[in-house]
Amino acid sequence: MSINFNRLVFIRYLVQLLIMVFIAKAISLGAWFYLPKEGVSTNTKTDFVMPYMRYSIDDFRLKASEIKAADRANALSIDSIILKAIYLMGNDSFIVAAPKNNKTKSKTIAMGELFEGYKLKKVFADYVVFERNYKQYRLYITKPKADTRWKNVQKAQTVGEEDVRRIPQSEVKKAIANPTSIWKNIGLREHFNRGKQDGFKVSFVRKGTMFESLGLKVGDVIVGINNKELKNNAQAFSAYQELKNSKALKLSIVRGKTPMELEYEIY
Amino acid sequence: MKRLMKLLAYLVVMVILLILFLPKVNLYYAAEELLKKQNVYISDEEVYDSGFSLELVNAKVYFDKLELMQVEEIKLSPWVLYNVISLDKLDINEGFSDFLPQEISSFKAEHIFYNPTHLKLSGESSDSFFFGDVDILKRVLILHLRVGAQSEKRYKTLLRKLTKEEGGYYYEYKF
Numbered sequence: 001m002s003i004n005f006n007r008l009v010f011i012r013y014l015v016q017l018l019i020m021v022f023i024a025k026a027i028s029l030g031a032w033f034y035l036p037k038e039g040v041s042t043n044t045k046t047d048f049v050m051p052y053m054r055y056s057i058d059d060f061r062l063k064a065s066e067i068k069a070a071d072r073a074n075a076l077s078i079d080s081i082i083l084k085a086i087y088l089m090g091n092d093s094f095i096v097a098a099p100k101n102n103k104t105k106s107k108t109i110a111m112g113e114l115f116e117g118y119k120l121k122k123v124f125a126d127y128v129v130f131e132r133n134y135k136q137y138r139l140y141i142t143k144p145k146a147d148t149r150w151k152n153v154q155k156a157q158t159v160g161e162e163d164v165r166r167i168p169q170s171e172v173k174k175a176i177a178n179p180t181s182i183w184k185n186i187g188l189r190e191h192f193n194r195g196k197q198d199g200f201k202v203s204f205v206r207k208g209t210m211f212e213s214l215g216l217k218v219g220d221v222i223v224g225i226n227n228k229e230l231k232n233n234a235q236a237f238s239a240y241q242e243l244k245n246s247k248a249l250k251l252s253i254v255r256g257k258t259p260m261e262l263e264y265e266i267y
Numbered sequence: 268m269k270r271l272m273k274l275l276a277y278l279v280v281m282v283i284l285l286i287l288f289l290p291k292v293n294l295y296y297a298a299e300e301l302l303k304k305q306n307v308y309i310s311d312e313e314v315y316d317s318g319f320s321l322e323l324v325n326a327k328v329y330f331d332k333l334e335l336m337q338v339e340e341i342k343l344s345p346w347v348l349y350n351v352i353s354l355d356k357l358d359i360n361e362g363f364s365d366f367l368p369q370e371i372s373s374f375k376a377e378h379i380f381y382n383p384t385h386l387k388l389s390g391e392s393s394d395s396f397f398f399g400d401v402d403i404l405k406r407v408l409i410l411h412l413r414v415g416a417q418s419e420k421r422y423k424t425l426l427r428k429l430t431k432e433e434g435g436y437y438y439e440y441k442f
Binding site: 016017020023024025027028031032035037038041042117144189216232234235237240241 | 281284288303308331333360362
């Protein structure tokens with residue numbers, strides 16, 4: 001009799017537990033229904049800037065022997081692809097191309113890679129050779145339209161063969177390793193335009209320092225570094241961190257009311 | 268009394284079951300959405316639901332696309348009556364070396380049911396530690412720092428901005 005009673009109690013508790021499990025699971029499912037199903041991820045590569053490299057025009061000149069007669073005579077043309085850029089670096093050469101019907105969908109294509117059914121075989125200074133079904137197709141680079149957006153931007157320094165401003169890498173590394181030394185040599189204050197920060201204003205530049213040789217003047221407002229905006233301290237800090245591995249520095253400044261760009265090579 | 272004990276037992280079992288079945292990963296995603304509004308992102312993490320807690324491994328923490336730190340393990344324990352977030356081995360971005368130690372071995376934030384308007388904070392690095400409290404209603408953060416000799420020398424510029432108190436430093440922030 002007692003055995004039956006214990007069994008009954010056990011079954012009763014088991015049923016109660018199962019009911020509680022059911023209620024807990026139902027609540028969880030209800031919560032799951034309303035909660036987001038995917039996490040937030042940040043794409044930190046959105047500000048990607050192509051690495052700076054200086055080329056001599058000689059790098060782009062090809063020897064006549066490199067252009068085979070077969071390419072010239074037999075190559076067909078491709079109408080479905082636009083060639084936007086060519087990066088000629090021997091076996092590491094690559095191109096940037098996009099389908100003609102979707103010009104914004106650019107893709108980087110390395111040697112031997114397939115794009116729209118065509119395999120990239122050869123890269124030359126102003127055209128590339130694709131292959132499809134054992135036939136070769138030649139694609140010429142699209143000349144970009146003149147960009148009129150920046151017509152007001154004065155080039156304070158031009159990165160050319162003769163007058164390029166150069167900063168030793170050691171100086172940059174020294175400044176990054178010891179940030180407190182920066183504030184002794186240059187004064188930067190947050191600059192606001194219509195209540196919103198648009199950059200950092202140079203309040204002083206110590207003579208004989210790297211900052212003077214950069215060509216910065218008191219009153220200049222630095223609004224960008226390497227094509228990145230400087231609208232808050234975090235962006236400034238991020239740009240400052242990236243200088244460590246940078247081979248070039250471009251400061252976008254506003255002097256008086258004139259936007260200017262100061263460009264340097266870090267060697 | 269027996270009835271009360273029985274009720275309490277049911278309550279405990281129900282809480283345990285709720286913790287167990289809670290969609291912790293989705294709750295974490297919801298927390299990520301809230302952090303996104305503050306421009307804080309947790310990225311590249313591996314998420315594991317270990318039954319009673321949620322573990323994030325090798326998480327990178329960004330603020331406004333700037334990498335602040337990499338955390339080896341973040342453990343979130345939503346135990347309803349006692350909730351804990353603990354971070355282990357925080358590798359701080361070297362760009363902050365002027366302000367913070369490169370490695371913080373642990374950080375913990377605790378919330379206990381009998382003190383619902385407060386968060387208890389604690390953490391330690393190789394030669395320093397801190398403890399503090401967040402008053403959620405008054406929106407005040409108070410930290411007490413106990414700094415080792417090496418850190419005292421290295422971060423003297425930063426420490427100068429804090430208030431000295433017996434045995435260390437005191438920091439108060441209203442948000």
